[in-house]
Amino acid sequence: MKYWAILGVGVALLGMPSALGGTSTLKDAPKALVDEAWQIIYRSYLDRSFNRLDWQAIRQELLSQPYGDREAAYRVIQQALVRLNDPYTRFLPPQAYRQLLLQTQGQQVDVGLTLVESGELFRIQAIQAGSVAAKANLKVGDEILAINGRGSDRLTLERANLALRGPAGSKLRLLVRREGKPQPFSVELTRAGEIPRTVNFQVLNHPRVGYIRLSGFNSRSQQEMQAAIQILQREKVQGFILDLRHNPGGLLEAGIEISRQWLDSGVIVRIQQNQREETIRARQRALSQLPLVVLVNQASASASEILAAALQDQGRATVVGTPTFGKVRVQAVHELGDGSALVVTVARYLTPKGRDIAAGGITPDVLVTVDPSSDLELRLNPNLVARPTDPMVAKALELLSTKISNARHVQ
Secondary structure, eight states: OOOEEESSOOOOOOOOOOTTSTTOOSTTOHHHHHHHHHHHHHHHOSOTTTTTOOHHHHHHHHHTSOOOSHHHHHHHHHHHHHTTTOTTSEEEOHHHHHHHHHHHHOOEEOOSEEEEEETTEEEEEEEOTTSTGGGSSOOTTOEEEEETTEEGGGOOHHHHHHHHOEETTOEEEEEEEOTTOSSOEEEEEEOOSOOOOOEEEEEETTTTEEEEEEOOBOTTHHHHHHHHHHHHHHTTOSOEEEEOTTOOEEEHHHHHHHHHHHOSSSEEEEEEETTEEEEEEOOSOOSOOSOEEEEEOTTOOTHHHHHHHHHHHTTSOEEEESOOOOOOEEEEEEEOTTSOEEEEEEEEEEOTTOOBGGGTOOOOSEEOOOOHHHHHHHHHOTTOOOOTTSHHHHHHHHHHHHHHHHHHHHO
């Protein structure tokens, strides 16, 4: 399962069969959609008391109602989730789900295919010249039997076209049947396009320090952070500032891997789900041992809080700024059959020392009052690098100067 943590939104793209019978299509079954949503909550929700609700009785209540269309199903699902009294467990209509993907995974791109319905399947009507699809083993007239493992007979044309789109760099798997070929065959495509940059850096002087601003966590953040650390070390910096202010989170896996770039050993985060606990650790592969200061503020959330807490609890970094947002629960996003989705709270994060971040966020080792003008600039521009006159950066430079001086005396 893949978790994301964007303001507490962890994402796992999961499909679940309907309880209303076999592999019946959701094309014309709003009630099946309601039951699919109910099952997801039943199987994965963190609170097994369901906020002291009789969730089985709620299922009977939901399935006893008539549903004229998908919009009616959407309204009922939303009303049922409100009863859980959990603002982070929520329903996303198709458009809102696409926006979430865009926010966390980057630009949504397609592969250059135009599909039309062909019975219960889809047929390739056109292939855009110069596209990813044009370079693959695909032809006009090919029938698409499955998209990313989901049978075409279970998809509307709208949903099939949505499934062709995805974040740049992601894979698309098609099961194809071609006239004249005895057996279906698989085609894998890699979507092309840009993924937003999340890492910006520069060298600050007096002392010579590498400043890195991490504005989010996406599929490129780990590689960008690695490159930044390596470039700055070649520039002979003597310490680092890692700026996590206004970082709302993103892909948790990226946060874990970035933690490993700064930590040689020890626990990074503990994930508790019901009676189970998963411990995620460093792997003896830290890229730098130089002194480190981490900057946070009230808008540092989720994956950025996990990263800051790991570095703080392990004694790897001094955390400077204001208390963080304090929203770290694991949410999994379950994609439903019609392209909508459920965001469901499934677990909680604990720091290496067992602190529940959601109980009040991360308290910095050194508190520094927010400068309104600097804070506004950072909030409005994720690619901006802070100036040395920024009060939090100035405090970080002061702390690093002391650390660097002490390190020289020890040597």
